[in-house]
Amino acid sequence: MSSFDLNDLGAQLEDVAESNASSGVSFAKQSLKLDTEEDALEIVKAIRACTNLEYLDLEGNTLGPLAAKAVAQALQENGSLMKRALWKDMFTGRVKTEIPKALEYLGSALCIAGTRLFELDLSDNAFGPIGIKGLANFLTSSSCYTLRVLRLNNNGLGISGGKMLAKALLDCYDNSTQGGSPPLALQVFVAGRNRLENEGAKALASVFQKLTSLEEVVMPQNGIYHEGITAIANGLSSNPRLRVLNLNDNTVGLKGAQAIAKALPNFKNLEQLNLGDCLLKTQGGIVLAEALGVQGGYPLLTELNLSYNEIGTKGANPLALAVADKEHLITLQLDGNLFGQTGRTILRDSLTVSERIGSLSILSDNSDDEDDDDEDSNDDEENIKENEEENEEENEESDEKDDESEDENKKNRDNNKHAFINDTALSKVTVAEFLKSPIGEKLLLLQGDVIQDFVNYAKEVSKHSKNTSSKLKFIEEFTRIIMKVSALSTSGYIDVRLKSQNLTDALYSKLCFFAMQSNQVPTWNNALLVNLGLIKAEDKNSGKIDWNLEGCFKALEIVSQKDYFLQEIRTTLIFFLQKPIRMNKMKVVDSFQHSKDSLKTVLCRIQNT
Template sequence: MASDDIAQLADALSKTHVGDGELSFKGLGLKLDNAASVEELIREIEQYQGLRALRLEGNTVGVDAARAIAKALESKDLLQRCYWSDMFTGRLRSEIPTALRSLGSALMSAGARLTELDLSDNAFGPDGVRGIEQLLKSPSCHTLRELKLNNCGMGIGGGKILAESLIACHRQSSAHGAPLRLRVFIAGRNRLENEGARALAKAFQLMGSLEEVHMPQNGINYSGVMALASAMRHNPELRVLNFNDNTFTKKGTLAMAQALRHLRNVQVINFGDCLVRSEGAIALAAVLRDGLPILKELNLSFGEITEAAALVVAQAVTDKPHMEKVDLNGNCLGEEGCEALRELMENMDKGDMLSSLSDDEGEPEDEEDDDDQENSDDDDDHANDDCNEDDEEDRDIVKENGIIRKYSPEKARESPPEVMSFLSCPSAEKLLQMGETRTDLSQQVDVSDPREAAGVFLKIASLYREDTETKTAVLETIDAVLKKLLSASALHSYCFLSTLLVMMGLLKGEDKVKKVSLVPGQLLCLEHAVQQEYFPQHHASLLHTFTSKSGEALKCCSSAGERLSSALEKKCRDHH
């Protein structure tokens, strides 16, 4: 080593002891190639009695240097925290696993019991994960509480190796009577994609101890998101959920919404840049209304959410006593929508909670809806090419978690023949012939199948006539159906209402749902229903938000549309 290098190292090492058993070489920019280059550093490690934390980040460590450091660590049985991020700059990728194995072997030999391991910002790929595989499985990691592997280029292969290692660690630690209880997991920017996410989800579900999960920017689509959602609900202590910049779309968002219903300790949700879209935002608003009692931050930025859906979210968060920040920037609100959102928050005395809306994308153009929808579906198909083979796994997740289902023809075949006959070809005559048993139609409506439920409602409501007998029969049936649907959980009832809005042309949907040709009777049935006790004010508020923003869709039934708007306004006003 050149004399000026030695002098620089000696000077740097004089500042390394930072208390609490920590020895820090952080950010010194040292180029440690061989045993000679780390002599001073090793002396510091060997002489430090009670070493509990070692910081090596911000230097570059070669294989021979790593072996020498490892030798010094073999006697450090009290070591608990290894801050080893960004310590292989300029090294060949093939060198890194060897260096990591040396360091890991030393910790195992020492009998160290780690609580924190940070290897972030080391571009070691799947082979690098192989380099820490034995360490992760060993007793040295049975006590691990924080694992940070941000920006390591793990890829799908690395994600799978990591998951298998964590599962093995949990299994072996459980056999010793003290199961692995990992609390913090950070693995952003790793291209884990669906397969890596699904593998890790199995590990997360098994552990059940997570408090923070950060997996932004991993190329995960709805299939992987659904698996992660399923795992999240088995981690009741979760406080922070950060999946920023993955692709949820409707399926993934509904799965996450369903998982969040089971979590009471969540304080931060970051689903920004996740293509949550309007239907997803409405589902999350339902969960906000029903649960998440101590939520502080919600990020739904850059999610293609339109004005009305953003307002529904805002209405749901204003009742949260601990809420500090709501980020809806970069969505599709338009100037008037941004103003309406700010006004709503200010009226609730929560104006300072709303993040800037400076990057709003403006209102979506209606005439492009159909083209956009087709393109969007194509994008989703291509983005999830590997999802077909995982349908069975998806179905298991759906079955376990009761995630909102699509219409299934098998279910329809279980219905009584007169119901089948009516639903396949509805008519006022058939409804009247059913007599009092027509209210049994409500039993055929599945609250977990919003598309079917909305379809049944619209079919019955389309038969509305002003003659007393038909009107009474239709309204009685509508009351029975809606009473069941709206008394379900907020998530299921909101999903029903958002699907209804899509079918009525008041909300742009993500799935290929056929819009109905609206008739006045459907709006008049809603007008009647809104005035009933079973129709909660917050449901009326949701409908009112959309009908007031989508007047064009109701023009074909202007008189009935005005009556519905009036009833909704009254319900909302009376509540306030």
């Protein structure tokens, strides 16, 4: 097959322009390394020249304390109208001692300017608890009394950082009520991938209980068990306007499911509930299904994710019945459970009758066959009784034994999810060594500025290209790097999976920006299709695909929803994903069809919104 020209397809597309009434300054994703005040001069000039500075977007650059001080001075002079501080991924390569100082400069400047922030986004800055120390005074200041959106995703806060954040927000609430000012009314709170665990979750739950204004709470991958989940559910119960709740990849279990089910009636406007990969098991799934299935309840529900929860056959019908009257349901994710053939048939038949079958995503299954599934279902119930302390006896000694049993199971589960860290010698691996043998063990041992190391590697390879231009060779090589990294995004080890997903996101962002800046989008498009096996390479020496395409497709489900991902590429992918594989004019079985269909569903949904 010949290469595909994106321009031919692009000419047929409507050019949809997004209008944005707000004005401000953006240096987003320019990969600027700003160490000194002189380095920040361009940003300083832009801030001072903006007559209506409503936002400052510095995502994807790196600021040292001196550069932050210069930016802060400009904000102090012209930041009074600022509403949005968009400061994601702003300290790459900085040592931890630099970050608090930079944050203090920026926060103090906004306070002096009399800023009243609406949104603060500091996601993807791995500043840990020490970063919250640098933010604490700012978060309790009058500049944050008006805060409605707080995004602190992937900051490595840990338990202590979570507690410090909770105290700062509680102080902000108390301070805002003094002097007749309206109290803090936070609407969106995002704090995923922060290792908050139970104690951090409990601290933040006390904030939720006090606020009563939350509409969206996103806290996936935090190592929270049922105690923390119960605290969160209880705290959120005082927030009747809650629309979105995402606790993906925490250990909710039966007790956590019961707490959430108890809180659900408070959320009449619930639109999205994401409890994927939460070890609900069969009984936990049934408990939630019964809560969601109340007649006439949750009429605005558009998305329900209960995937990868080890839910057995007995949970299939209750789940199908739970969404039967949800007329606005768009996405129902139940893949990766243990329904077996019988359960999958029940689900599809019941959803067909209720006319909700269109919302069901790809329904993969982790059980081998129907008989095994029935056994798994029975084991689920027995394990839940043991692991979730389901005994109703009021014997204190029995409860203690159950606690010990559950703690042991938690440790075993965590050890399985983090096996590479425990079994691997802590020696540094270079990107060249990883690319030669791209396994999860080596991915975890990549250290330093890994993204830049990958960029440098691709540049070095492209220098030695004789038959193609350096830009073309760079894009081809960098695309192959992304494939090898993203192929690990479906690893069974959470450490590997998370690192793969984070690196994949950053690498795609880099490549997208480079392709646009160098007018090489068609080249990137062609390289992506070739390395996904969707078209044949014209160069027979380009090498075989020796990476796991399932991981690559799954990773694209995530990154294709990012703002940086080009709409032209989405449209091209849809076009080729729906074309069957043929060999000698004969249609053949595609082993990756499920993954392709799942990606296509996501892409089509994005295109239709």
